[in-house]
Amino acid sequence: MSVSRRGEVLEFAVLGLLAESPMHGYELRKRLGSLLGPLRAFSYGSLYPCLKELVARDLLTQDDVPAATTSEPLRGRPSRRSKIVYRLTGDGKERFQALLAESGPSAWEDDNFGVHLAFFARTDREVRLRILEGRRSRLEERLATVRTALTRTKERVDGYTLELHRHGLESAEREVRWLDKLISAEQHDSTTRRNRSTDRSDTTRTDPTPR
Amino acid sequence: MSVSRRGEVLEFAVLGLLAESPMHGYELRKRLGSLLGPLRAFSYGSLYPCLKELVARDLLTQDDVPAATTSEPLRGRPSRRSKIVYRLTGDGKERFQALLAESGPSAWEDDNFGVHLAFFARTDREVRLRILEGRRSRLEERLATVRTALTRTKERVDGYTLELHRHGLESAEREVRWLDKLISAEQHDSTTRRNRSTDRSDTTRTDPTPR
């Protein structure tokens, strides 16, 4: 209760990046940008408090690096500020592994899905499949809602609004097809191991090839 | 200053919806949902404070409607809470027209573009074109940044992250093509039919927009 549970996506991303190699805040934020895209990138106003909390939870350690690169005897300025390098602790690695293994709804909700996908290379194949399929049915279900809402009000809306929604709808449909491609790639890839692709693990009725 | 300037998108949307007809908060929020899509829809935690502020700025009036629909003599309950209907004032209509005429960068930034497009039926054709073209170049410019960033790091990222960014890139490219279609539709519309574009008059005469 008192843990205050920050949004897990930033925590997850930070742990994953620091699992590759220790680094300082500025560098971390840049990597965050290239991980999640220029959008989705978190600001320092989120990053630094998050780092602070992770240190408090003993998932990270922070080492102040004086960065006395030269033999310069530390001039008049008493405080020669430099980098603060963050590093994963054992608990941190454990926590990251636990988050990697997460395959429930929290893994495929809008905000979280991107990060989980970005770390797929370090994720178990079965978990990958569950997340992809969960994401797919989540999208499909939203799609159904939007579609009916759209047809119900189709005649009562002007052409521009309609066009806006049509484009949004097509984007979502395109994302479903993209997910299908990823899923089928995963299944194909598994041919080297025992493949149980015919089991009925579908959470929702998914017709093969809607159209 | 003291005006506190709330995010203009909600204000714009609310004014636009109330310009069609007065209504109460609950109804307003539903329309907001079908205007901007289920995502993008604002929560009551945003809507009610916004309404309060707009009333304080004399852009809206709020009328408490007892909702004694029938001749029912108002049974035992002393407090028969009912709807609070919001209505545009003259200043409100003026403000909405001013926002409709907005064609600067604020009109085509990510957050604002959707609302402006949703009200295109009530927007001057020239303003429509400027907004569409502004939006297009904004997207194109971001696209260029992402593309170079992607090729620079192409080899240093695992396949899943790459795929994620590739899909995002294609979505943006698709949106550009979509804008191109809208722009060309606008231009075509102007050459074929001589719209009474030069007249003043009607504030809201909606011409049948392209399919």
Added chain:
DNA sequence: TCCCGATGTATCAGCGCGATACATCGGGGG
């Protein structure tokens, strides 16, 4: 009858963004 979902108004904790502040450093132009 009782519960449930829709209608209806309203608030609150907390999160994340954007702006801002401060400080060091290398380099290019006046």
Added chain:
DNA sequence: CCCCCGATGTATCGCGCTGATACATCGGGA
């Protein structure tokens, strides 16, 4: 030679917005 500028680097604050929650009425189905 200096000064500005942009990149590097850490950090905070205001505030809009979300999701949860609260409360109240109503119609309808089990």
